Amino acid sequence: MSSERRSRVFGVMGEFSTPEDLLAATKKTREAGYNHIEAYTPFPIEGLSEAVGFRGFRSNLVAFITLVGGIGGGLTGFGLQYWVAAITYPINIGGRPLNSWPAFIPVTFELTVLGASIFAVVSMLALNKLPQPYHPVFNVDRFSQASTDKFFLCIEARDPKFDLTVTAKFLQSLHATHVNEVKDEE
Amino acid sequence: MSVTQENLRVGHEPEPWLAPGHTYASVTDKIASAVLTRPLGIGWLAGFGLCFSIVMVLNLAVGWLFIKGVGIWGINIPVGWGFAIVNFVWWIGIGHAGTLISAILFLLNQQWRTSINRFAEAMTLFAVACAGLFPLIHTGRPWMAYYMFPYPSTMGIWPQFRSPLIWDVFAVSTYGTVSLIFWFVGLLPDLATLRDRAKNKWQQVIFGMLSMGWRGSARHWKRYQVAYLLLAGLATPLVLSVHTVVSFDFAVGIVPGWHTTIFPPYFVAGAIYSGFAMVLTLAIPMRAAYGMQDFITRRHLEQMAKVMLATGLIVAYGYFIEFFMAFYSGNKFDLFMTWQRLHGPYAPFYYALILCNILTPQLLWIKKVRQNIAALFVISLVINSGMWLERFVIVVISLTRDFMPSAWGRYSATVWDYATFVGTLGLFTMLMFLFVRGLPAIAISEMRELVHQESHGSEGHQ
Numbered sequence: 001m002s003s004e005r006r007s008r009v010f011g012v013m014g015e016f017s018t019p020e021d022l023l024a025a026t027k028k029t030r031e032a033g034y035n036h037i038e039a040y041t042p043f044p045i046e047g048l049s050e051a052v053g054f055r056g057f058r059s060n061l062v063a064f065i066t067l068v069g070g071i072g073g074g075l076t077g078f079g080l081q082y083w084v085a086a087i088t089y090p091i092n093i094g095g096r097p098l099n100s101w102p103a104f105i106p107v108t109f110e111l112t113v114l115g116a117s118i119f120a121v122v123s124m125l126a127l128n129k130l131p132q133p134y135h136p137v138f139n140v141d142r143f144s145q146a147s148t149d150k151f152f153l154c155i156e157a158r159d160p161k162f163d164l165t166v167t168a169k170f171l172q173s174l175h176a177t178h179v180n181e182v183k184d185e186e
Numbered sequence: 187m188s189v190t191q192e193n194l195r196v197g198h199e200p201e202p203w204l205a206p207g208h209t210y211a212s213v214t215d216k217i218a219s220a221v222l223t224r225p226l227g228i229g230w231l232a233g234f235g236l237c238f239s240i241v242m243v244l245n246l247a248v249g250w251l252f253i254k255g256v257g258i259w260g261i262n263i264p265v266g267w268g269f270a271i272v273n274f275v276w277w278i279g280i281g282h283a284g285t286l287i288s289a290i291l292f293l294l295n296q297q298w299r300t301s302i303n304r305f306a307e308a309m310t311l312f313a314v315a316c317a318g319l320f321p322l323i324h325t326g327r328p329w330m331a332y333y334m335f336p337y338p339s340t341m342g343i344w345p346q347f348r349s350p351l352i353w354d355v356f357a358v359s360t361y362g363t364v365s366l367i368f369w370f371v372g373l374l375p376d377l378a379t380l381r382d383r384a385k386n387k388w389q390q391v392i393f394g395m396l397s398m399g400w401r402g403s404a405r406h407w408k409r410y411q412v413a414y415l416l417l418a419g420l421a422t423p424l425v426l427s428v429h430t431v432v433s434f435d436f437a438v439g440i441v442p443g444w445h446t447t448i449f450p451p452y453f454v455a456g457a458i459y460s461g462f463a464m465v466l467t468l469a470i471p472m473r474a475a476y477g478m479q480d481f482i483t484r485r486h487l488e489q490m491a492k493v494m495l496a497t498g499l500i501v502a503y504g505y506f507i508e509f510f511m512a513f514y515s516g517n518k519f520d521l522f523m524t525w526q527r528l529h530g531p532y533a534p535f536y537y538a539l540i541l542c543n544i545l546t547p548q549l550l551w552i553k554k555v556r557q558n559i560a561a562l563f564v565i566s567l568v569i570n571s572g573m574w575l576e577r578f579v580i581v582v583i584s585l586t587r588d589f590m591p592s593a594w595g596r597y598s599a600t601v602w603d604y605a606t607f608v609g610t611l612g613l614f615t616m617l618m619f620l621f622v623r624g625l626p627a628i629a630i631s632e633m634r635e636l637v638h639q640e641s642h643g644s645e646g647h648q
Contacts (some may be wrong), residue, residue, distance in 0.1 A: 019638065039404040042210060042379070043634040049408035059405075062412040070420075080336060081347040089344040103348040106431055110356040113424045117364045117417055121371055124413035128406045131398035138401070144382040146402055147375070149210035149634075 010136035010184035011036075011156040012167045013143070014176030019045045022151035025174040026051040029155060032170065036159035040137065040152040065123035066116050073115020077108040136184040154182060203298050204636055205480035213481070213633040217626050218383050220476050229475065230619065237616035244609020247602050248323060256326050258602045265585045265597035270324035272577040273607050275432055276460070277317035277614075278358065279453075279573065282425055283461020284310025285365060288372070289421035292414075298489050300636050301481040304376075304629045305472070305621070306465050307369045312617040313464070314362045316610040321354070323606075350434040357431040364424055368417045371410070374400050375631040429457040436580065442523040443584035446511060452504030459497035459543075460573035462490050466566035468618060470559055472627065481628055484557055491556040494569065498547040501576075505544065519589055526587045527579065531596065536579050542572025 016022040019041065026039050030053060037052050039045075049059060057064075078101075085091075086098040125131070137143055137154060146152050153176070155167050164181065171179045204213075251258060261268040284306040291299035322328045334355045336345050345352045377397035384390035400406065433453035436444040466487065473482040512520040527536045546568045549555045556562065582597050621627065 040402050041404070041407065042214075042402060043375075043631045043638065044407040044411050045404075049404040052404045054405045054408055059408050060412060062409050063416060066413075066416050084336060084344040085347055089342070091346075100348055106350075106353040106427070106434070107347060107356045109427060110353075110360040110424075113420050113427075114360045114363060117367060117420050120413045120416045120420070121367045124371070124409045125398065127409055130400065130406075131395075133394065133399050135399060135401055143401075147379040147382045148214045 007183040007185050009157045009164060010139075010182040011154045011162070012164065012171060013137065013140055013152055013154040013180045013182050014171035014174065015142060015145075015178040015180070016151040016153065016175075017177055019048075019151055021175065022153060023048055023051060025153055025171075025176065028174055029153065029170075033161050034155050034159050034167075036156040036162075038154050038156065040143070040146045040154065042147050042149060042151075045151075061127060062120060062123050066120040069119025069123075070112050070116030072119075074108055074112035076115065077111030078104055081107055136182050139183050139185075140180045142178060142180065201483060201485045202640060203300070203483065203485065204633070204640055205483065208480065208637055210634045210637055213637060214379060214383075214630050216477075216480070217628050217630050217633065218380055221380060221623065221626055222383060222385050222389060224623075226623070230623065234616065234619040237612045237619060240609060240612025241616055243605050244613055247605035247609055250602065251323055251606070252328070256324065258600060260597055260599040260603055262595060262597065264588065264593055264595045265582060267324075267581050267585065268597060269599050269603040269607060270320045271435075272574065272581050273610065274317050274320035274324075275453075275577045276574045277313045277320070277610065278361075278432060279429060279457035279460045280464045280570075281310040281313035281317065281361070281365070281461065282429060282454070282457035283465050284308070284313075285361075285368075285421050285425040286458055286461065287465070288368060289418040289425065292418045293422060297636065297639070298486050300632045301478075301628050302465065302469060302486060302490075303632070304369075304372065305468065305618075305627045306461075307365065307372065308621045308625075308627075309461075309464060309468060309618065310365050311362070311369060312614050312621075313461075314358070314365060315617070316614050318358060318362065319610060320606075350431065350438045353431045354435055357428045361424060361428045364417070364421055368421055371414060371417060372629055372632075373625065374398065374410070375402060376626045376629060378402065379630050380626065426454055429453045441584045441588055442517075442519040443508070443527075443580065446508060448504055448507045448511070452501060452507075455497045455500035455504065456573060456576060459494060459501055460570060462494045462497070463566040463569035463573070466490055466494075466562055467570060470563045470566075472622060476622065476627070478628065481633065484559070487559060487562055488553075488556045491550050491562055491565075494566075495547055495550040498543065498550075498569070502544045505540075523584060523587055527583055530583065530587065532579065532583050532586075535575055536583070539572055539575040539579055542568050543576060546572070 014025065016025060022039060022041065023045060026037065026048065029037055030051065035053060039048050039052050041048065049055070081104040082099060082101075085100070085104070090098050092098075137146075137152075142150065143152065153171070153174075155162060155171065157164075161167075168179050168181070259268060259270070261270070284303075287299050287306045288303040288310075292303075322331050325331055333339075334345060334352065345355075374397060377393050378400035381390060381393040381397045384393055430450040430453065433449035437446060437449040439445060469482055469487070469490075473479050509524060512524040527533065546565060549561070549565065555565075586595050586597060588594075
């Protein structure tokens with residue numbers, strides 16, 4: 001436990017002024033062979049997640065989990081009512097059927113929606129690894145603009161092609177307005 | 187099509203949804219500054235103070251109720267429901283506009299929802315909170331309210347799932363929960379914006395915790411958009427189901443005037459109608475007080491007026507069908523109940539309802555009225571009152587005039603009924619006051635998207 005703070009390089013971050021510049025730069029970065037990249041923007045930009053290499057089933061996992069939550073909620077809702085009304089607490093009302101399923105539809109529907117909604121939100125947060133108070137990108141001073149009007153592209157150090165000087169030069173060649181080193185505290 | 191032709195005739199483009207000249211930074215500054223830097227004005231303090239004292243009236247009314255029981259209200263046999271249910275249905279209906287704006291208009295890709303969805307959703311939450319209070323305190327023993335949920339009790343009893351009142355418990359609690367998480371998901375990127383722009387340690391810590399470390403990465407946004415779209419898709423049938431289930435509370439019963447199949451659609455339309463009226467009631471003062479005229483333009487107000495007109499006509503159709511079916515069926519109880527609406531002791535309420543809900547909104551056919559902000563404000567208040575009268579007429583006239591004359595009665599509310607109702611109005615308004623200063627009242631990240639879209643050709647959307 002040394003009191004001295006050591007830091008290592010997390011990556012290099014380029015700043016862009018418009019979403020179009022960022023999108024073009026991201027595409028070029030992928031073409032140049034960098035795979036561990038991430039873009040940060042103040043609002044969602046069409047095509048950007050595909051451009052950083054986030055596509056296919058993985059990118060729609062939230063939808064799949066939501067489906068599971070919805071089906072689970074619906075089965076729970078109907079199962080609960082069937083078990084209560086027909087098995088554990090049967091009440092004979094004029095000889096009417098105990099499994100009066102049409103009367104169970106509203107609650108089944110509500111629990112389907114509830115299950116799906118909760119699974120959608122929780123899976124979105126969990127897959128995004130939120131809550132996560134600390135992340136190396138926050139060490140870049142200018143990054144606070146990422147939630148206002150600036151667009152950032154970060155090439156991460158774990159990429160096999162990463163080299164601090166070369167990668168920084170590369171980002172400059174893509175017309176990034178600022179290029180910063182991203183430090184990570186160990 | 188007609189819009190295009192009209193524009194061609196007049197020879198100008200429709201007003202944009204956002205005043206020209208705004209950038210990503212300017213919309214962010216403007217909306218965030220209302221939370222972060224704007225000092226507490228005398229207007230806000232006075233308004234908040236007034237509402238806070240009304241909430242104290244609510245506390246008093248509910249406290250006295252807990253001591254004495256529901257006998258302090260005007261309810262009796264046959265009118266066991268009274269104000270509590272009237273207010274419950276009124277409040278829950280108001281909530282519906284928020285979900286309609288945030289979910290249904292989102293699915294329909296209506297850009298004008300962007301600047302009003304956040305505070306309409308907040309309005310939904312607060313309205314649902316006020317609504318939920320009424321059945322709770324109406325149970326007489328609110329500390330036993332958990333009996334309504336299915337849980338393995340030592341008494342071995344379970345709720346009756348064939349009852350619309352139990353459906354209501356599930357519908358309203360699901361609606362409250364889904365509205366809350368939908369609202370929070372929408373807030374997440376904006377909370378991150380506030381964290382990054384925080385002016386002091388407190389703001390930084392609070393918004394830092396609430397924003398959960400959101401950093402707007404492309405992968406975050408992708409999952410966020412999937413989740414948001416799905417939530418919108420889920421909230422759409424949900425909002426339609428909630429007032430449907432509320433209408434089942436009435437329609438499943440055999441009381442004259444309640445037992446009709448028109449109830450679910452006409453309740454849903456009425457809910458949206460009153461909800462949009464409430465959105466206008468809130469939006470008009472708010473945009474003036476916080477200088478949000480660039481974001482909530484006259485065109486937004488006009489659009490909401492059109493939705494009110496359309497849903498108001500559906501409601502009028504519902505009234506007409508109720509009337510028609512009573513005569514067409516020839517059922518003597520329905521006929522008598524209709525006659526009582528027109529000539530009975532509560533007839534003034536019925537005529538006031540027709541005036542507020544059917545006649546007044548016809549003014550909205552006139553473009554000059556739709557563009558007159560003061561007129562819209564007044565009309566929105568009239569419609570809010572009209573929708574409250576509608577629920578009063580439905581509950582009270584039917585219950586006081588059912589099958590046997592020996593079961594007839596009268597109903598009048600006591601001062602505690604009024605204190606509770608006015609108290610929830612205070613609670614609702616107080617929460618809105620807190621909301622506009624504590625959280626961004628307009629979705630900032632969506633406004634930035636709107637800036638992006640407006641700057642890249644606005645082909646095809648009207």
